[in-house]
Amino acid sequence: MSQQNAVIDQGLAAERQTEWSQQGKMQTRAAAVWNRYKRNKFAVAGFIVFTIYILAAIFAPLFSQYDPESFDIMDADLAPSLSHPFGTDSMGADVFIRALFGARISLSVAVIATTVTVAFGVIYGAVSGYFGRAVDMIMMRIVDALQSIPSFFLLLIIAAIMVPSMWSTIIALSTFGWLNMARIVRGEILSLKERDYATAALVTGEPKRAIIFYHILPNAIAPIIVIATLDIANNIIAEATLSFLGLGIQPPTPSWGNMLSSAQELVTLTTYPWTALFPGLCIMIAVLAVNFIGDGLRDALDPRQKNK
Amino acid sequence: MMTRLQSHPDPIVQVKGLKTYFYTEEGVVPAIDGVDFEVLRGETLAIVGESGSGKSVTSLSIMRLIPSPPGKIVEGDITFNGESLLTKTNAQMRQIRGNKISMIFQEPMTSLNPVYRVGDQIAESLKLHQGMKKKQALKEAVRLLELVGIPEAERRVSQYPHELSGGMRQRVMIAIALACNPELLIADEPTTALDVTIQNQILHLMKQLKEKTNTSIILITHDLGVVAEVADRVVVMYAGQVVEQGDVYTIFENPKHPYTIGLLESMPSHKKRTGKLKTIEGVVPNPLHLPPGCRFAPRCEFATDLCRSEVPAVITVGQEETVRCWKYTERWEGNLNEHSAV
Numbered sequence: 064m065s066q067q068n069a070v071i072d073q074g075l076a077a078e079r080q081t082e083w084s085q086q087g088k089m090q091t092r093a094a095a096v097w098n099r100y101k102r103n104k105f106a107v108a109g110f111i112v113f114t115i116y117i118l119a120a121i122f123a124p125l126f127s128q129y130d131p132e133s134f135d136i137m138d139a140d141l142a143p144s145l146s147h148p149f150g151t152d153s154m155g156a157d158v159f160i161r162a163l164f165g166a167r168i169s170l171s172v173a174v175i176a177t178t179v180t181v182a183f184g185v186i187y188g189a190v191s192g193y194f195g196r197a198v199d200m201i202m203m204r205i206v207d208a209l210q211s212i213p214s215f216f217l218l219l220i221i222a223a224i225m226v227p228s229m230w231s232t233i234i235a236l237s238t239f240g241w242l243n244m245a246r247i248v249r250g251e252i253l254s255l256k257e258r259d260y261a262t263a264a265l266v267t268g269e270p271k272r273a274i275i276f277y278h279i280l281p282n283a284i285a286p287i288i289v290i291a292t293l294d295i296a297n298n299i300i301a302e303a304t305l306s307f308l309g310l311g312i313q314p315p316t317p318s319w320g321n322m323l324s325s326a327q328e329l330v331t332l333t334t335y336p337w338t339a340l341f342p343g344l345c346i347m348i349a350v351l352a353v354n355f356i357g358d359g360l361r362d363a364l365d366p367r368q369k370n371k
Numbered sequence: 372m373m374t375r376l377q378s379h380p381d382p383i384v385q386v387k388g389l390k391t392y393f394y395t396e397e398g399v400v401p402a403i404d405g406v407d408f409e410v411l412r413g414e415t416l417a418i419v420g421e422s423g424s425g426k427s428v429t430s431l432s433i434m435r436l437i438p439s440p441p442g443k444i445v446e447g448d449i450t451f452n453g454e455s456l457l458t459k460t461n462a463q464m465r466q467i468r469g470n471k472i473s474m475i476f477q478e479p480m481t482s483l484n485p486v487y488r489v490g491d492q493i494a495e496s497l498k499l500h501q502g503m504k505k506k507q508a509l510k511e512a513v514r515l516l517e518l519v520g521i522p523e524a525e526r527r528v529s530q531y532p533h534e535l536s537g538g539m540r541q542r543v544m545i546a547i548a549l550a551c552n553p554e555l556l557i558a559d560e561p562t563t564a565l566d567v568t569i570q571n572q573i574l575h576l577m578k579q580l581k582e583k584t585n586t587s588i589i590l591i592t593h594d595l596g597v598v599a600e601v602a603d604r605v606v607v608m609y610a611g612q613v614v615e616q617g618d619v620y621t622i623f624e625n626p627k628h629p630y631t632i633g634l635l636e637s638m639p640s641h642k643k644r645t646g647k648l649k650t651i652e653g654v655v656p657n658p659l660h661l662p663p664g665c666r667f668a669p670r671c672e673f674a675t676d677l678c679r680s681e682v683p684a685v686i687t688v689g690q691e692e693t694v695r696c697w698k699y700t701e702r703w704e705g706n707l708n709e710h711s712a713v
């Protein structure tokens with residue numbers, strides 16, 4: 064009964080919206096998405112910041128005459144100044160250039176690992192949720208089993224078995240990263256597949272593959288985006304953690320994590336705070352930016368959101 | 372035991388002795404229990420009944436979309452253009468669904484995918500079955516929207532479902548269903564969720580389109596007003612069985628089965644506005660515990676011991692009509708005498 068009321072309410076709301084959108088000009092889908100996206104100022108800020116990060120990472124060598132992997136011990140522990148905007152670390156390397164090159168590694172690890180986990184988790188969850196019954200039962204028990212393993216400990220083991228490098232870090236993060244996504248997508252599909260439009264697609268003679276991935280999955284885009292952005296943020300932090308523990312990216316190659324790691328001593332933290340502050344800020348701002356982008360995308364991709 | 376209807380030369384759909392059961396934890400639910408009917412070319416056949424009478428399961432059986440498990444077609448056959456649908460592979464069924472047989476649902480509000488423009492949704496079926504390219508399919512979508520009477524079709528194709536009203540959405544659903552010129556359209560309560568005025572428009576549209584395209588229609592409804600308006604023939608279902616079928620005039624003018632009579636008497640009418648409407652006392656029997664005799668017996672004012680103990684057979688009365696009721700058999704009189712003798 065209340066469901067019916069909800070449907071009626073939706074209908075009324077939709078009719079009111081019709082008037083709105085009729086006044087607007089016709090737009091392409093991408094333009095409509097962008098229009099909705101740019102109404103969220105935080106999302107726009109996040110997008111700008113993240114773009115700057117990416118550009119800075121790509122063009123890192125242009126920003127500074129220093130080499131991120133060469134040290135001049137004579138310049139150790141210099142405070143931020145014009146020639147060293149973020150100061151130098153205890154080895155005498157420029158923190159600014161190391162943070163820039165660190166962005167390359169840290170962001171690559173996070174983005175690649177997240178791409179893998181999202182792709183795998185979404186497909187796994189969608190198949191499990193759509194087919195249900197025995198398939199779902201087996202697939203979800205596998206997820207349960209993997210999730211009941213203390214994953215961080217296993218991450219350490221995986222990272223320890225492999226020769227630590229960027230790729231070992233990506234593999235370690237991907238191995239367990241998809242579980243959450245699979246679970247969420249499965250739950251979404253389980254409810255979405257009962258919707259009338261899923262039945263309507265079946266009645267139109269669509270094959271199962273198309274029903275899952277074309278008709279149902281796009282309706283689950285909101286939670287997928289949310290989880291994916293959380294995953295990127297988590298992976299940035301997890302990479303930092305692994306590198307901090309010495310199992311991720313190995314010095315002298317810079318990553319935000321191992322920069323923090325080299326600044327971990329109390330003396331360093333109190334006397335030369337910039338060596339930890341700047342890579343820490345880099346992580347924090349990157350994670351925030353990604354979260355804002357995720358929020359904005361989630362709303363922008365939903366065509367039911369009112370178009371102003 | 373069973374008296375078949377006079378077979379028409381070339382029916383488009385023939386349902387023969389169909390039994391669709393659901394195997395639930397509480398027991399076997401005979402949602403459809405021995406149903407026979409035919410759909411003739413170019414006609415509109417209405418299937419009427421209360422909720423739970425098996426109307427929708429019948430249509431899903433024809434589409435071969437009974438969720439299995441728990442559902443299963445256990446007996447009988449369904450033929451389409453003379454070919455059994457039950458022996459078709461899934462791939463063959465997909466060729467038929469949306470192409471030769473299509474379907475529209477009760478809820479236009481939720482039957483369209485909210486994330487795609489209506490044009491894309493119409494085009495999808497054309498791309499799938501007619502192998503059209505996207506551009507061509509979208510052009511055809513505009514034509515279809517015009518066909519179903521949507522003004523400014525050019526603009527409407529690129530709107531999302533939430534930008535359309537309920538009536539419009541049902542028109543879009545009809546456009547999708549008719550996209551590939553199906554030979555059979557199954558409309559499952561197509562007007563139930565709509566306003567009365569819109570209901571009328573949609574019915575009128577369906578009637579018009581049927582004449583234009585010569586599509587046969589199975590119209591599933593519980594609304595006798597709708598039946599009177601568009602149907603050529605009527606199948607009345609009760610608790611998974613056909614209790615009466617015949618052409619629409621006979622059913623309305625001279626109904627035989629007490630259930631049909633009850634249904635018609637419970638319909639409001641302009642002519643005789645005499646106080647309270649009649650109702651059929653009682654409720655549809657629990658499908659897990661069906662009465663041993665006639666399934667309508669517990670609610671029937673004419674029921675005798677015969678009705679309560681033995682299942683009545685389907686008998687033919689008149690030219691085209693069948694009814695499943697003891698009242699129209701030779702055993703009825705004797706049964707009554709027996710009764711009065713007691």
